[in-house]
Amino acid sequence: MVLMDWSDLRIFLAIAREGTLGAAARKIGQTQPTMGRRLRALETALGQTLFQRTADGFVLTDEGTAVLRHAERIEEEALALERHATGAETQLDGLLRLSSSDWFGTVMLSPVIAAFGKRHPKVTVELLTDARLYSLPRREADLVFRIKPFSEPEVISRKLLHIPYALYGKKGSKPPRAGDGSGVRVVIMNAEFADMPDAVWLKRVLPRAEIASRSNNRQAQAELCAGGSGLAVLPRPLGDRDRRLVALDIGSTPPGRDTFVGYHRDLKRLGRLRAMLDLVIERLAG
Numbered sequence: 001m002v003l004m005d006w007s008d009l010r011i012f013l014a015i016a017r018e019g020t021l022g023a024a025a026r027k028i029g030q031t032q033p034t035m036g037r038r039l040r041a042l043e044t045a046l047g048q049t050l051f052q053r054t055a056d057g058f059v060l061t062d063e064g065t066a067v068l069r070h071a072e073r074i075e076e077e078a079l080a081l082e083r084h085a086t087g088a089e090t091q092l093d094g095l096l097r098l099s100s101s102d103w104f105g106t107v108m109l110s111p112v113i114a115a116f117g118k119r120h121p122k123v124t125v126e127l128l129t130d131a132r133l134y135s136l137p138r139r140e141a142d143l144v145f146r147i148k149p150f151s152e153p154e155v156i157s158r159k160l161l162h163i164p165y166a167l168y169g170k171k172g173s174k175p176p177r178a179g180d181g182s183g184v185r186v187v188i189m190n191a192e193f194a195d196m197p198d199a200v201w202l203k204r205v206l207p208r209a210e211i212a213s214r215s216n217n218r219q220a221q222a223e224l225c226a227g228g229s230g231l232a233v234l235p236r237p238l239g240d241r242d243r244r245l246v247a248l249d250i251g252s253t254p255p256g257r258d259t260f261v262g263y264h265r266d267l268k269r270l271g272r273l274r275a276m277l278d279l280v281i282e283r284l285a286g
Helices: 006-018 021-028 032-046 062-086 102-119 197-205 218-226 271-285
Strands: 051-054 057-060 094-100 123-129 143-146 155-163 165-170 185-188 210-214 231-235 245-248 257-264
Touching: 006 021, 006 032, 006 057, 006 062, 021 032, 057 062, 062 094, 094 102, 094 271, 102 123, 102 143, 102 218, 102 231, 102 271, 123 271, 143 271, 155 271, 165 218, 185 197, 185 218, 197 231, 218 231, 218 245, 257 271
Parallel strands: 094 123, 094 143, 185 210, 185 231
Antiparallel strands: 051 057, 143 257, 155 257, 165 231, 165 245
16 A cells, blocks of 8 residues: 655645746745655655656656646645635635637637636636647646547537637628639638638638638638738637628638537546636636
8 A cells, every 4th residue: 555645746746737846846845855855755655657857847657647637636635625624715726727729719718717817816727729639638738628529538528619600801801703713812721721611611612712821820810811811711709809800791601610628537526627617618608
């Protein structure tokens, strides 16, 4: 039977969150040598290497990722016990990592995160926005938003909302004349995303349009469109908020996309994740 000291788990959590011994030591008020010694003792007790030591800092191993899930649940319970014992009001704290596409994080999630911060000022929210699909099983993110359903058996997910799309042009633009798109310039997704429904739709309705530029970044597409590079298909929450753009009616509407949210089942009792998810659903799906 392995006996662990809660203070060792606190050190483990600090290193996992901060990435270096020095930063973790400053976070919890310990010396760096003490942090290193206690980490080695924990790894010895568990019989596992919890971190890879790299030039850039400490990176969780697969074993460390598994321990992290349990350690965070223990932390949540320990903090709840402390609050109960002292009669203090329940106040969430810790780190919460969210992942989404670029425009969705900026336009849809940022206002929710700001509101969440006012309610729970001790929770640090980290928002990761890029085209890569962050892994929930590997704990690269705690709460993930994506346009494809989750297939991992250990992930709890739900459809969050449906997002309509539209064809946009620079303000003052007129819809292209009926035809095949000859003489029209467009801003499209790059080749990696050429099979997305809106990209397929644009190629179908304007097959002879000239490609002005490609980008996997919706916000970059919006900027290019506003600058006059060409027409672009954009999510309406992004395009409608930009006064430099105008939605164009060409007699056909691009298909919208569903957005799904998911988290690892081991985190379903994590208070800060539940609070964030509740607020997201209230603000975006309500």
